[in-house]
Amino acid sequence: MPYSHPPDPDIPVAGGGLLDRRLFLRHSLGTGLALAGFEAMADAEPPPWMKTPGASFTNYGHPSPFEKDAIRWISANPGAPGNGISWTPLHKLEGIVTPNGLHFERHHNGVPRIDPDQHRLLIHGLVKNPLSFGVDDLLRYPLVSRLCFVECGGNSNAGWHAEPIQTPAGYFHGLASCSEWTGVPLATLLNETGLLPQARWLIAEGADADALNMSIPVEKALDDALVALYQNGERLRPENGYPMRIILPGWEAVLNVKWLRRLQAAQEPAMARNETAQYTEPQPSGIARQFSFIMEAKSFITHPSPGHRLRGPGLYQISGLAWSGRGKIKRVEVSADGGKSWAEAALQEPVLAQCFTRFRLPWRWNGQPLVLKSRAVDETGYVQPERSVLIDARGHNGYFHYNAIVAWAVAADGSLSHVYA
């Protein structure tokens, strides 16, 4: 647990009322709980749901009907409803695991309904021994599990807009989700087929109606790539690649090809639509970045965030998510004065490489307007940049790979909004 050895909670460690990360609240929240107070529930009439037998058992469960706002937010092409995205509501979630029903989606031509008994993965091209694998074949191989994030290269791209977008945080940064993926190391399968010396790329193809294809460097395929069959313990969800997909820890999601049917070893990349016309970034020089695979360190505050409302001055816990495609998160700092001063947040265990990391910090709000920010530092020493620094380097037309520091303005009435500050 991140809280222990409480220092004096009345001494802020940074501006805006930020308190020490080791502070475990050992005194009343005061105003906040005065609203609650004491009710004679001990003698009160029991609630209606205690007076009638409850619902019986279910083979597969679903969320409470009272949580119908905790859903993926969909943005699809009206003319091609299978082409679009849906965001994970990270502003509604806690911890680091994304439940499978809320994992973000990006489809180019919808979710195919694949019969796993008829689906096969072919590995061919510049290989010594082309092979095809069914699900049962893959399950013969050693499986490994990996808790890691998958993030769309276009996540957070509203940050490039001239005006700060006003949406809940999850519908701004929620093209990222985190699951425990279990599958066969791609290196194991490539050892079966063998690779010819001139093979530099693997061209992956999905079994969707878009036949989405992407080029993966052989080095990454031999390093930590998985052909995943399970997501958070159960088989992959259809929208996440059932029955098999590639997982490339820390790399942009479009390369984590879903519904994987083919890996063609080649000397050159395919120069496919999604690595030329899309998922490349025009820069101020006029030259576009291509093959920008790695998702750099990012963080943002999920609680409180736009759409939430503070219930008046007093103690709160600031909570958020940080991650880096380059390894573990080393440190997250939080500012409550727009970046003038910073306090180090507590990182919730486990802290894993290429995985969501939950950070938390106690905060005493004095009721005045101020600006909250978070800043992630990963184990390579990379520091999440301020927006102005990212814009200077990449211009306003980057579209992909936006990872600047995020600022939430807190108003005197306790409401929050997204600002560029």
Add this chain to the structure above:
Amino acid sequence: MPYSHPPDPDIPVAGGGLLDRRLFLRHSLGTGLALAGFEAMADAEPPPWMKTPGASFTNYGHPSPFEKDAIRWISANPGAPGNGISWTPLHKLEGIVTPNGLHFERHHNGVPRIDPDQHRLLIHGLVKNPLSFGVDDLLRYPLVSRLCFVECGGNSNAGWHAEPIQTPAGYFHGLASCSEWTGVPLATLLNETGLLPQARWLIAEGADADALNMSIPVEKALDDALVALYQNGERLRPENGYPMRIILPGWEAVLNVKWLRRLQAAQEPAMARNETAQYTEPQPSGIARQFSFIMEAKSFITHPSPGHRLRGPGLYQISGLAWSGRGKIKRVEVSADGGKSWAEAALQEPVLAQCFTRFRLPWRWNGQPLVLKSRAVDETGYVQPERSVLIDARGHNGYFHYNAIVAWAVAADGSLSHVYA
């Protein structure tokens, strides 16, 4: 990854063909994959699902229709359908996270439909300052997250039967599941109310139609108990205590009271039905064990297990789960000769206290009948006992807290069955 620095894969490290845990397969599976072979998929007609646009987006996702066998198995009282249990299909799952839709259930009078805005938790009795907390009040406090298992005290109790039960492994040991729980430390709330010196127990009551009550020692409440609000990132599922439940890491599930509405600080335990008539264990002496809170170390092999069928001699990966209510799993050993010799399995990271731990070991089956076993050792040095040792100590009428070594017999035809060996 557990596999590296491969030794010669042809040298078993224990009987029955067990291979070194560090072996990363760098050679063909042979017979297994000969079944697959090469098909000219590169030039083949694409499958039907590539010729039509796929399904569009969903606000909340569900498993593939082809996975309809991966469900909770229900055993309920026909006269009182809300009284019974449902098992997690651990024989169908991989990794350590249990998806929320498959978390096991034990209800005494069904699942209440609770309006979170009307639900409150009352802490009263031998406290200085009785308080009641709504969900919004609790969300003001510092939250912590904890990946840990919840296991019913009656899990695996078919092991007490005179004859080995023949069911899939999950429907034998699946009254245990593992989630990332997020909530408020109970110690924080007890600090708000204060405890009078004579308070030794907290009598917890659920808001179900059974008003299930259980007595929790104050020491555990002040140690690592949580009032959980989130499960694997999202709010609790109704069948797991929505909107709030107690989590007591490592302690039998019945004490992890769901739909928590009341904690009464008291000098003596309630001597409630579920700590006297139930969840106690008659011993050979005639004296029953009571307040046997901690779930001791347990392990079993999920793959392969009864219901699976080996596809002939060759290489396989043995995979299973281990956990201990006393802390981290230190070691899991696997035997393929009925317990005459043992090999150490690889433990998948992360290895966390009071959490499912996935173990894996490569195995070359020679096609002969044999018996597979696993044996867990936790960080306290406790060793999972053979069944005969457990029966000698506890007799045949224990009913609860069965954690003996589990044996799967492999027949020459590749089928598996549960045996006492």
